[in-house]
Amino acid sequence: xxxxxxxxxxxxxxxxxxxxxxxxxxxxxxxxxxxxxxxxxxxxxxxxxxxxxxxxxxxxxxxxxxxxxxxxxxxxxxxxxxxxxxxxxxxxxxxxxxxxxxxxxxxxxxxxxxxxxxxxxxxxxxxxxxxxxxxxxxxxxxxxxxxxxxxxxxxxxxxxxxxxxxxxxxxxxxxxxxxxxxxxxxxxxxxxxxxxxxxxxxxxxxxxxxxxxxxxxxxxxxxxxxxxxx
Ligand code: IMP
Ligand code: MG
Numbered sequence: 001x002x003x004x005x006x007x008x009x010x011x012x013x014x015x016x017x018x019x020x021x022x023x024x025x026x027x028x029x030x031x032x033x034x035x036x037x038x039x040x041x042x043x044x045x046x047x048x049x050x051x052x053x054x055x056x057x058x059x060x061x062x063x064x065x066x067x068x069x070x071x072x073x074x075x076x077x078x079x080x081x082x083x084x085x086x087x088x089x090x091x092x093x094x095x096x097x098x099x100x101x102x103x104x105x106x107x108x109x110x111x112x113x114x115x116x117x118x119x120x121x122x123x124x125x126x127x128x129x130x131x132x133x134x135x136x137x138x139x140x141x142x143x144x145x146x147x148x149x150x151x152x153x154x155x156x157x158x159x160x161x162x163x164x165x166x167x168x169x170x171x172x173x174x175x176x177x178x179x180x181x182x183x184x185x186x187x188x189x190x191x192x193x194x195x196x197x198x199x200x201x202x203x204x205x206x207x208x209x210x211x212x213x214x215x216x217x218x219x220x221x222x223x224x225x226x227x228x229x230x
Pocket of ligand 2 (some may be wrong): 095210
């Protein structure tokens with residue numbers, strides 16, 4: 001290979017460059033290398049720590065993917081049989097119910113329409129704020145529909161109590177509530193769903209749409225959340 005006469009291939013100037021600046025001393029190069037190694041090492045460690053930490057909070061599978069699938073298929077069939085020929089509006093309370101809604105509507109074999117509203121009752125981690133806020137209303141005239149509210153979990157009952165009151169005041173042809181989960185021990189208002197696919201103990205759960213601080217919604221199963229870990 002041709003060179004400049006000083007051992008450096010032509011077109012490549014000698015020396016070590018960092019951000020366009022030629023480093024003058026060997027010490028500079030050593031400091032730079034050490035800095036890069038330390039920074040990169042730290043980042044890699046952080047990433048590993050995060051996913052490890054994420055997994056540590058999943059205490060164990062409470063309801064498997066298969067169990068959910070079978071229960072949702074049955075609920076879809078029951079709705080299809082009961083509402084055949086009627087105008088159905090499935091109303092999902094975001095965000096927790098989005099996965100359940102997606103699977104349930106595909107298990108329904110008769111025509112149905114889908115609407116969303118957003119209600120928030122959990123504001124931080126596993127602690128209920130005790131206040132329900134409707135942050136996005138339904139864009140439908142429910143008086144033309146048999147409404148089925150599709151909710152992820154019935155916990156204190158405050159959210160569904162408020163949502164049901166609000167929608168009933170708009171005179172739907174009929175109104176029923178289906179929830180994936182029910183935690184009866186936690187109830188603070190007198191509310192019963194028409195259908196709940198699974199009844200669970202007083203445990204904070206994650207997955208299949210349910211979150212803890214917005215994470216874990218994408219788990220395909222329901223798991224217990226381990227809050228005893230930092
Ligand atoms: P409620 O108004 O207390 O019945 O709470 C309903 C809402 O709280 C649900 O729609 C969920 O978004 C949330 N929630 C209640 N329990 C849990 C849980 O165990 N894990 C995750 N979210 C929960
Ligand atoms: Mg939630």
